[in-house]
Amino acid sequence: MTPRTTEPPVIEHGGGVWSIKVPIPDNPLGFTLVHLLDTDAGPVLVDTGWDDPASWATLTAGLATCGVAVEDVHGVVITHHHPDHHGLSAKVREASGAWLAMHEADAAVVRRTRAQPPERWYGYLAAKLTAAGAPAEHVAPLVRARDEGRPRTLPGLDPALPDRAITPGELLGLPGRRLRAVWTPGHTPGHVCLHLEEDHPAGLRGNGRLFSGDHLLPGITPHIGLHEDPEDDTVTDPLGDYLDSLERVGRLAPAEVLPAHQRAFTDAPARVRELLAHHEERLTGLLTLLAEPLTPWRLAERMEWNRPWAEIPYGSRNIAVSEAEAHVRRLVKLGRAEAVPGSDPVTYVAV
Numbered sequence: 001m002t003p004r005t006t007e008p009p010v011i012e013h014g015g016g017v018w019s020i021k022v023p024i025p026d027n028p029l030g031f032t033l034v035h036l037l038d039t040d041a042g043p044v045l046v047d048t049g050w051d052d053p054a055s056w057a058t059l060t061a062g063l064a065t066c067g068v069a070v071e072d073v074h075g076v077v078i079t080h081h082h083p084d085h086h087g088l089s090a091k092v093r094e095a096s097g098a099w100l101a102m103h104e105a106d107a108a109v110v111r112r113t114r115a116q117p118p119e120r121w122y123g124y125l126a127a128k129l130t131a132a133g134a135p136a137e138h139v140a141p142l143v144r145a146r147d148e149g150r151p152r153t154l155p156g157l158d159p160a161l162p163d164r165a166i167t168p169g170e171l172l173g174l175p176g177r178r179l180r181a182v183w184t185p186g187h188t189p190g191h192v193c194l195h196l197e198e199d200h201p202a203g204l205r206g207n208g209r210l211f212s213g214d215h216l217l218p219g220i221t222p223h224i225g226l227h228e229d230p231e232d233d234t235v236t237d238p239l240g241d242y243l244d245s246l247e248r249v250g251r252l253a254p255a256e257v258l259p260a261h262q263r264a265f266t267d268a269p270a271r272v273r274e275l276l277a278h279h280e281e282r283l284t285g286l287l288t289l290l291a292e293p294l295t296p297w298r299l300a301e302r303m304e305w306n307r308p309w310a311e312i313p314y315g316s317r318n319i320a321v322s323e324a325e326a327h328v329r330r331l332v333k334l335g336r337a338e339a340v341p342g343s344d345p346v347t348y349v350a351v
Contacts, residue, residue, distance in 0.1 A: 010065045016038030017036070017038070017258070019264075020063065022055050024049075025054065025055070032047060032050065033259065035047065040176035043068045044075045045073055047076075047086070048091075049085070050084045052087075059092075070095045070096055075101065075174075076100045077101050077172065079211065079214070081110050082214070085260060093160060101165065104166075107161075109190070118149070119147075122146035129142070129297075167181060168181050177198070178208075180197055184215045185242070186215070187222045188227060191213055191214065193213060195209075195210050195211075204255035206253055206255025209258055210257045211260075212260070214259070215242075215249065216246070218257075223323060224239050238326050240330055254268050286324075290350040292349070294349075295346065295348075331348075
C-alpha cells in the first residue's frame with residue numbers, strides 16, 4: 001500500500017517547473033517525484049515513475065492539474081534506468097510520441113537487459129550471490145527459476161529503449177530553457193543530474209536549480225551497489241564513482257535541489273558534506289568488522305541497516321550484499337583491505 005500523505009500530489013516550484021508525486025507500489029520510498037518542465041517546444045518530463053496502473057493514473061491526473069495532457073508531452077529525460085524512474089517511459093512515448101533521452105551508459109544497461117533471456121539473468125544473479133558467500137538455500141530459488149525457464153518477473157526487465165543520448169556537460173536541446181547534463185555515476189553507471197542554469201524564481205541565492213534524481217536526496221542515502229555487464233569481468237568501483245560525483249555536484253552550489261524522492265531542499269554543499277562523512281564513517285566501521293576475514297554476505301549480515309538482518313526481505317538482502325561488496329571494493333582500491341589468497345568464496349580482511 002502507498003503511504004497516505006496530506007501533501008498535495010502536485011507541487012508548483014515556480015518558473016515553469018512542477019513535480020508530481022507518482023506512487024511506487026509496496027515500497028517504503030512511497031513515491032517518485034516526476035518533474036514537469038515547461039519549454040517553448042512543449043512540456044518535458046524528468047523521469048516518469050513506476051509502471052503500474054495506479055502510478056499511471058496519478059501521473060496523468062497530475063499532468064492535468066498542471067494544465068497538460070499526456071499527449072502534449074514533448075520529451076522525457078531519464079536520470080537513470082531504474083524502474084521507479086524509467087518504468088512509465090514507454091507508455092508516455094506511446095501516448096504522446098515524445099522523444100526519450102538517457103545517458104549512454106544506462107542505455108547500454110537497457111539494451112543488455114532486453115537482449116538477455118530470463119534464464120541468463122537468473123543464472124547470473126545466482127552465480128554472483130554464490131561468489132559473495134550466500135548460503136545455498138538463499139541461492140536455490142534463483143537456480144530453480146533458471147532451470148525451469150521461468151519468465152522474467154523482476155521489475156524493469158523490459159524497459160523502453162531511449163532514442164536520444166544525453167551528453168555530459170552539454171545543454172539539452174530544450175527551446176527557451178538552459179538545462180545542462182551533469183554525469184553523476186555511482187547509483188547507476190549512467191546516472192545524470194540536470195542543472196537548470198536559470199535564476200531561481202523566488203530569488204534564492206545560488207546557481208540555478210538541480211534535478212538530482214537519486215544522486216542527492218535530503219534525508220536518505222542512495223543505494224550504491226554493483227552494476228556490471230555479465231559479459232564483462234572489469235572490476236568497477238561504483239562507490240568511488242559516487243563519492244567523486246558528489247563532490248562535483250557540491251561545487252555547483254545550486255540554489256535549490258529538486259530530487260526524485262522526499263522533498264525539495266537547499267544547501268546542497270552541506271548535504272554533500274554529510275554524505276561524504278557518512279560513507280567515510282561506514283568504511284571505517286567495515287574495517288573494524290574486517291578484523292577477521294569475511295565474505296561480502298557475512299559482512300552484509302553484520303552491517304547496520306534500517307532493520308535487523310533477520311527482518312530484511314529476500315530481495316533486499318541481495319541489494320544489501322551488493323552494497324557491502326561495493327564498499328569492500330572501495331576499501332581494496334584504497335589499500336585498506338585485501339582479498340584473502342585462495343579463499344573460496346572469496347573473503348576480505350583489513351590491512
